[in-house]
Amino acid sequence: MRKRAPLDLTRSVITAIGVTLLAYVCLRAALTVVRGSYSATTYASQLIFGLAQGGIYALVALGYTLVYGILFMINFAHGEIFMGGTYVGYFVIDACARSGLLAQKPGLALILTAITAMATSVTMAVLLERVAYRPLRRAPRLVPLITAIGASLFYQYSFRGLFGTTVKVYPDVSLHVGRIDLISGRYSIGSLTVRPVYFVVFGMAVVLMAGLYILIQRTKLGKAMRAVAEDKDTAALMGIDVDKVIVATFALGAALAGAAGVMYALYNKQVTHTMGFIPGIKAFTAAVLGGIGNIPGAMLGGLVLGVVEATFPTLLGMDVQLKDVLAFGVLVLVLIFRPTGILGEVLSRKRA
Amino acid sequence: MATLEVLDIHSFYGSIEAVKGVSLTVEEGEIVTLIGANGAGKTTTLNTISGIIKPRQGRILLSGQDITPLPPHEIVALGICQAPEGRRIFTRLTVLENLEMGAFLRRDKDGVKRDLEHVFALFPRLAERRHQLGGTLSGGEQQMLAIGRALMARPRILLLDEPSMGLAPLLVREIFRIIREINAQGTTILLVEQNAHMALSIANRAYVLQGGRVVLSGTAQEIRHNPEVRRAYLGEVS
Ligand SMILES: Nc1ncnc2c1ncn2[C@@H]1O[C@H](COP(=O)(O)OP(=O)(O)OP(=O)(O)O)[C@@H](O)[C@H]1O
Ligand SMILES: [Mg+2]
Numbered sequence: 342m343r344k345r346a347p348l349d350l351t352r353s354v355i356t357a358i359g360v361t362l363l364a365y366v367c368l369r370a371a372l373t374v375v376r377g378s379y380s381a382t383t384y385a386s387q388l389i390f391g392l393a394q395g396g397i398y399a400l401v402a403l404g405y406t407l408v409y410g411i412l413f414m415i416n417f418a419h420g421e422i423f424m425g426g427t428y429v430g431y432f433v434i435d436a437c438a439r440s441g442l443l444a445q446k447p448g449l450a451l452i453l454t455a456i457t458a459m460a461t462s463v464t465m466a467v468l469l470e471r472v473a474y475r476p477l478r479r480a481p482r483l484v485p486l487i488t489a490i491g492a493s494l495f496y497q498y499s500f501r502g503l504f505g506t507t508v509k510v511y512p513d514v515s516l517h518v519g520r521i522d523l524i525s526g527r528y529s530i531g532s533l534t535v536r537p538v539y540f541v542v543f544g545m546a547v548v549l550m551a552g553l554y555i556l557i558q559r560t561k562l563g564k565a566m567r568a569v570a571e572d573k574d575t576a577a578l579m580g581i582d583v584d585k586v587i588v589a590t591f592a593l594g595a596a597l598a599g600a601a602g603v604m605y606a607l608y609n610k611q612v613t614h615t616m617g618f619i620p621g622i623k624a625f626t627a628a629v630l631g632g633i634g635n636i637p638g639a640m641l642g643g644l645v646l647g648v649v650e651a652t653f654p655t656l657l658g659m660d661v662q663l664k665d666v667l668a669f670g671v672l673v674l675v676l677i678f679r680p681t682g683i684l685g686e687v688l689s690r691k692r693a
Numbered sequence: 694m695a696t697l698e699v700l701d702i703h704s705f706y707g708s709i710e711a712v713k714g715v716s717l718t719v720e721e722g723e724i725v726t727l728i729g730a731n732g733a734g735k736t737t738t739l740n741t742i743s744g745i746i747k748p749r750q751g752r753i754l755l756s757g758q759d760i761t762p763l764p765p766h767e768i769v770a771l772g773i774c775q776a777p778e779g780r781r782i783f784t785r786l787t788v789l790e791n792l793e794m795g796a797f798l799r800r801d802k803d804g805v806k807r808d809l810e811h812v813f814a815l816f817p818r819l820a821e822r823r824h825q826l827g828g829t830l831s832g833g834e835q836q837m838l839a840i841g842r843a844l845m846a847r848p849r850i851l852l853l854d855e856p857s858m859g860l861a862p863l864l865v866r867e868i869f870r871i872i873r874e875i876n877a878q879g880t881t882i883l884l885v886e887q888n889a890h891m892a893l894s895i896a897n898r899a900y901v902l903q904g905g906r907v908v909l910s911g912t913a914q915e916i917r918h919n920p921e922v923r924r925a926y927l928g929e930v931s
Contacts, residue, residue, distance in 0.1 A: 561797070568783050568794050574745055575781040580769035580798040580846060 359677035370656040379655055382533040387651040393539035395647020396546025400601035401624030402639040403553060404594030410634040411570045411590050417489035418469055419598060420621015421496035425465045426599030428500055430458030431509045431612045438512040447516040455603045462599030465496065466591040500614035511610040524607055542604045549597060550640050557636060566590055626672050632685025641683060696721040696881055697850055702751030704741045711737040713905035719850060719883050724876050726884045726892040728926055729902035735885040736778050739852050743775045744768040770798050772849030776856065780839040784828025788819055791827050791838055795845030812841040815871055833864045850881045857888045869895055889926040893917045
């Protein structure tokens with residue numbers, strides 16, 4: 342018992358810091374609200390944007406968490422897989438714009454773009470698993486981590502070498518349903534400006550997440566993925582081809598990232614070879630926030646992070662430029678109180 | 694015709710040689726038991742047969758076909774399934790999902806359904822708990838699930854690694870009764886056991902493993918009456 346005293350002390354100090362920070366955040370937020378410096382519509386529009394952005398984070402975070410759940414490895418090149426899909430998707434949607442297809446059949450053009458983007462991301466991820474990660478599966482954990490960083494740079498510079506450094510811009514898309522333009526429209530409701538694209542992105546994200554959840558829970562592949570995540574040798578003894586399941590896991594995460602990339606580009610139109618970095622780090626943060634390896638956790642973490650980023654700068658009266666600092670601040674705060682993330686399991690219950 | 698032939702296998706963990714030239718055969722329809730002290734190499738032998746560990750030397754034949762280089766899932770496809778040591782059930786899958794994993798490679802939906810009913814008939818306790826998570830079962834129930842899961846593959850040869858480990862005497866007898874029943878229904882069994890007494894009472898033939906080598910083999914009858922075995926494994930004071 343005595344031996345544990347220093348640890349308990351550290352723990353209490355950390356908790357004290359956490360409580361102080363939390364109290365400060367609540368106080369600042371309460372003050373801002375009470376003072377009424379901002380109207381409800383400001384918060385509403387921030388919340389809507391936050392949910393859309395959070396949906397993107399969640400989709401990308403799922404890629405991190407799926408791979409971690411099965412290989413206990415952070416695929417740091419996942420941001421580049423998001424970038425690659427978005428980038429190649431640009432060429433398709435640009436060609437559609439030039440040929441007039443985008444104007445005539447915008448829905449079809451978007452589907453073509455999304456399919457290409459997803460296929461690109463899947464190809465990149467599967468290649469990465471096969472060439473870089475599989476040979477290292479039994480290596481010490483630091484080795485694949487460093488390899489992932491190398492792979493990340495490899496993909497960035499490959500795209501730079503192939504397509505140059507000029508910024509590509511997704512063309513404007515008009516997709517009308519009745520009188521509403523779902524993608525490019527801006528509508529005023531009272532003092533609130535609404536962009537339907539945020540609802541579309543959030544809705545799509547929810548649909549994709551629900552689809553993934555059903556796949557994991559109900560299908561044979563999903564059950565095999567859960568079995569492999571828990572015990573690879575035993576899964577193999579049951580006749581499951583573990584390598585195939587691992588490839589499928591990478592492919593699923595990548596498909597979500599590719600789809601997320603196109604959705605992201607609908608409102609963040611600029612595409613570059615470095616565009617995967619920040620969303621990648623944010624999505625990773627979201628995955629840790631929700632509890633790395635936990636699928637509902639990644640979904641929740643993504644949405645929480647998106648909303649926090651969108652609303653906290655105003656709530657806390659800080660410069661919008663500081664939103665990234667706030668995002669990571671929230672991560673630290675959550676980890677102080679729940680070291681395994683919001684929905685994470687207690688680590689000792691998992692196998693070493 | 695011999696169903697399973699293990700020919701002089703040597704298996705290693707790094708530079709440690711855990712199995713030093715084991716040979717054994719299991720004929721169709723038999724129960725063969727592999728007994729030996731802790732660390733004798735029993736589990737290593739089973740895992741080498743299953744393809745989880747690749748031997749550095751030696752071959753494993755199934756009905757004459759060399760299965761040594763095959764990955765584990767292809768070995769299962771050929772009809773060898775294992776209920777591993779320590780149960781190793783999937784704790785975060787339900788009982789039903791665990792059983793479905795045993796039938797992973799099977800395409801005959803009706804057959805799988807029938808076998809599921811069969812497993813539930815063998816182990817009624819599993820039927821009651823089919824939607825419960827595997828991790829919430831008791832030790833004995835987990836062992837039943839591990840055996841049932843392996844049966845779902847409808848193996849020609851069932852490998853059982855210490856199915857009686859950690860179970861109360863009454864349950865041990867129950868498990869052994871069921872093993873005999875499974876065998877009577879046509880499944881060949883290779884049984885690894887610490888409980889030599891029980892194992893020898895249901896087996897046709899036995900191999901005694903010591904330090905990674907087979908030191909004795911014969912009919913269960915012979916082995917049971919061997920004075921060495923009586924002293925070392927059947928707990929008799931000489
Ligand atoms: N993963 C491993 N790494 C290194 N050595 C191992 C490993 N697994 C087993 N061994 C060693 O190999 C030898 C044989 O082990 P094995 O598990 O096959 O024995 P066993 O007969 O099944 O024993 P038990 O009755 O205790 O299950 C032992 O000396 C053990 O220490
Ligand atoms: Mg053993």
